[in-house]
Amino acid sequence: QSVLTQPPSASGTPGQRVTISCSGSSSNIGSHTVNWYQQLSGTAPKLLIYTNTQRPSGVPDRFSGSQSGTSASLAISGLQSEDETDYYCAAWDDSLNGWVFGGGTRLTVL
């Protein structure tokens, strides 16, 4: 059972906009910034969004992040086939005194 809650799966068709949610509590998302990681099959995770909304250089602007209260979201617009992979949210948790992750969301492009 992960501390941050993500839907195990999400799907969309090419060109569509998809949103992946990440739900937490006042001890994590409610108090700290959220980062998102993309993990292609068989490879290491890669930073996708940091500090709730910031994109590292090289990440397309199709990817965007938001945070409100104790929840955060990752939005992917103009969905492409190469977006079909796993996505994880992460935040610091004051109660556990450590980083916590969501269980991951597998995105399928139909």
Add this chain to the structure above:
Amino acid sequence: QVHLQESGPGLVKPSETLSLTCTVSGGSIRGYYWTWLRQPPGKGLEWIGYIHDTGSTNYSPSLKSRGTISLFTSGNQFSLRVNSVTAADTAIYYCARGRGGSPTDHWFDPWGQGILVTVSS
């Protein structure tokens, strides 16, 4: 471009000590949170702990004091040791650089490619 590479044995016997090294190339080791994470096969990501170049450390409570992270600035390396391993410690272990000024608000970038460690007799 900073690059991280994990190294160490891929097989460890139960009750023994898991020992991994992460070599950092292409950048300074100063000013970052050098982090270990792991991912059991087919499962999600778990944070193990970090060491800052000031020497401060923080570990996941789930390790129950079995873990130690050390920093070797002269060699641009940091290491992880986990004592008394069990099958539950079988995972892909990743090292990563924690960027951002705060111990509680930073991000992991880049990551090493990961190394699979299996605990089995």
